Amino acid sequence: MEKELLLSVHDLKKSFGEREILKGISFDVRHGDVVCIIGPSGSGKSTLIRCVNYLEHPTAGTIDYRGTDVNEAFKKLTMYRTKVGMVFQSFNLFNNMTVLENCMVGQVKVLGKSKEEARTTALKYLKHVGMDTYVNAKP
Numbered sequence: 001m002e003k004e005l006l007l008s009v010h011d012l013k014k015s016f017g018e019r020e021i022l023k024g025i026s027f028d029v030r031h032g033d034v035v036c037i038i039g040p041s042g043s044g045k046s047t048l049i050r051c052v053n054y055l056e057h058p059t060a061g062t063i064d065y066r067g068t069d070v071n072e073a074f075k076k077l078t079m080y081r082t083k084v085g086m087v088f089q090s091f092n093l094f095n096n097m098t099v100l101e102n103c104m105v106g107q108v109k110v111l112g113k114s115k116e117e118a119r120t121t122a123l124k125y126l127k128h129v130g131m132d133t134y135v136n137a138k139p
């Protein structure tokens with residue numbers, strides 16, 4: 001059976017002023033896929049990822065999430081972003097919080113989880129990546 005189609009990007013274009021950076025990008029992501037986007041510095045990889053998460057608005061093209069146009073269906077982009085996350089090249093951690101608190105804050109503030117639930121999830125994944133001994137450290 002074919003794996004479920006999660007994300008479908010079709011003919012995506014993005015210009016900054018006169019400069020067209022993305023010139024019609026199309027790709028699919030199915031459940032369980034690992035997709036690598038490779039290209040030289042300045043070729044538009046970050047711009048593409050930012051467009052997929054609507055941090056940049058595409059100039060043209062469509063992005064479907066589970067068969068629905070994101071632009072049409074998700075009036076609240078925060079809902080979409082709970083499903084499609086990204087890690088920035090220059091990411092930020094809160095230096096005044098511990099590793100554990102950094103892993104909890106998004107779950108509590110964005111997803112509305114209880115602190116207990118957020119703590120349990122954070123600990124599970126920190127353990128999974130061998131970071132559980134650092135929970136009380138500052139980043």
Ligand SMILES: Nc1ncnc2c1ncn2[C@@H]1O[C@H](COP(=O)(O)OP(=O)(O)OP(=O)(O)O)[C@@H](O)[C@H]1O
Binds near residue numbers: 042044
């Ligand atoms: N907000 C913006 N305004 C104008 N030009 C931009 C903007 N963001 C990106 N660009 C330009 O778009 C092009 C693609 O940049 P982008 O950061 O997407 O490349 P990249 O493939 O991620 O590069 P790197 O491998 O260095 O991370 C670059 O020429 C960049 O200067």
Ligand SMILES: [Mg+2]
Binds near residue numbers: 047089
């Ligand atoms: Mg980049």
